[in-house]
Amino acid sequence: MKTYFQACLCVVTLMTAPVAVAADVDDVTAMLHEFLANADKRAAHEKFWAEDLVYTSSSGLRFGKAEIMQGFEGAEESDEPPAVIYSGEEVDVRLYGDMAVVAFKLIGTASNRSATLYYYNTGTFLKRDGIWKVVAWQATRIPPAGD
Template sequence: MRTLICTLLFTLCAAQASAGDREQLQQKLDAFLAGAAGDADVHQRFWADDLIYTSSSGKRFGKEVIMQGLEAAKGQPVTASYRAEEVDIRLFDDIAVVAFKLVGEDRSSGEPETSHYFNTGTFVKRDGEWRAVAWQATKIPAEDN
């Protein structure tokens, strides 16, 4: 009986921890996308220092390149916004895979131009903080949106 109670308590605690981690990751993703178009602090907190990022154009780089790009764009008007749809968060202890459909809207030409990407991020929880260590972005062809 004691073993059964311990097992039930462990299962309940693990389920609550998983729900909390999912909520943290969803909030982290939402906050990131809300500030992704130019807020260097948002990027600093989102990406791990040892990030491997593969862009939709097939280029691979790390956090340093992202941060340099933000620094170079500093002071320019923000004309893009982003949101996540169809978010799927899968937890594996202190590792998580977050897959979603990214919807980007660019208003730099005056008329909104919408693009769609499949994004998959791998997060590691270090010192209680989730950080993206790997990222893959794939542009969805317009006919498949």
């Protein structure tokens, strides 16, 4: 009888694992899109980046969350549209337990539509105490065609 219950427990565990993985992929994807839609807001950065973040910019500079947050010091929240509107395409989320690697194409469009820039970004998300946060980020600018 004990073996029967153990077998049932194993089957139930195996059946629910894909659901948990799908939920985590959905959570991380939604988190990314929410961040991009609010990238001009301090609260979005506070929620998205881990305290121990390592960020490597497309220009080769390396910094952490503290430096990102300093960019908001003294700035007031505005109802005006942001100078650049960000979106993500080709989002690829790969889960490894409590870690997720997210690769995507970032599109930055000037709010007046005068210019659009493209980047390939890769982020490493870590789930700590049930909360996903980004611990590493790498941005690479995609050169315009013909460059």
